[in-house]
Amino acid sequence: MTLVRERRRQQALRLPLPPQNLSPYFCYRVQSPSSLLSSSIRPDSPDIKGLAELEKLAVLGHGNGGTVYKVRQRRSSSIYALKVLRFDHDAIGIWHQAGREAEILKRVDSQFVVRCHGVFDSGTDADSGELCFVMEYMEGGSLHDVLRLRRRLPESVISDVARRVLEGLKYLHGMKIVHRDIKPSNLLINGKGEVKIADFGVSQVVAGSLEAGDSYVGTSAYMSPERFDSEKWNGGPNDDGFAGDVWALGVTMLECYMGHFPLIAPGQKPDWATLMCAICFGEPPKLVETASPDFESFIQRCLEKDWRNRGTVLELLSHPFVTKRCTSAGGLFLG
């Protein structure tokens, strides 16, 4: 860290250094103006207003500040995923963040994005709150879970995943929503093996460029150069954030192919300094000879360091790596 601080000083980087002792995959969350919560999402959504209507069946996973449960609606026996975010009422930043996630989820309605059927505050305690999101249940788990089991995926499956994520990004970007946290654990798989984008905890609706100070959020390992070091890579006010989602998609697809986080050597500690050097100064990893030229070119377009030259979502949707391969629907279902 001392070395990096020195290097940063020499290069006059103004990137704020993270607090000491953060875990390798730390996330930065920003405060934003509060959004109003409402339980009504879409007219066709089940009208679930409280925890009493749901039976908890299992814990599906844990994330930043919350737990996700598999639940059954008592009345209909339908199965959902319930994401419960716990916070103290004086932790205003988390409340704002959760409100922002709820507002974004209310707006999105796409087959490429995990559906949210309702949001409510469980109101169990006066000093702390539990904000509950009733989500479409994705029984195949996350791409992260799949990679833990299978380690690597074939190009035909990666191509199908890339196409679905790009379709999801096309939809979100069309609504001026930047996801900002595309990574394997935020790509969920349903019973048909279809991948969808989830988790809008750090997403933002943009008008023009990102809000000041808002570029440094999300999971640092998947962060693009212009978000890691906006001064050197011409990010911040010049950048609308959409290209950062493309970078994160490229890192994620490469991880599916290589079987480990691709920007640093396997076994290397992914601390902040190492990631910063790899993302902002390092060369993209060389793909093994077995990778097809189409895949290589797709990754190259996603991992272009200068976001102004990086492939756009529309360009990548018509890239041969995405268009030429037959789809492998169901290929990701764990059964």
Ligand SMILES: Nc1ncnc2c1ncn2[C@@H]1O[C@H](COP(=O)(O)OP(=O)(O)OP(=O)(O)O)[C@@H](O)[C@H]1O
């Ligand atoms: N709709 C869902 N259906 C099935 N499983 C889910 C669903 N949503 C989340 N999960 C599971 O719960 C885990 C935790 O999800 P959560 O969104 O809270 O955090 P995360 O994305 O893993 O981490 P972070 O909070 O750092 O983004 C996921 O990795 C996934 O395995």
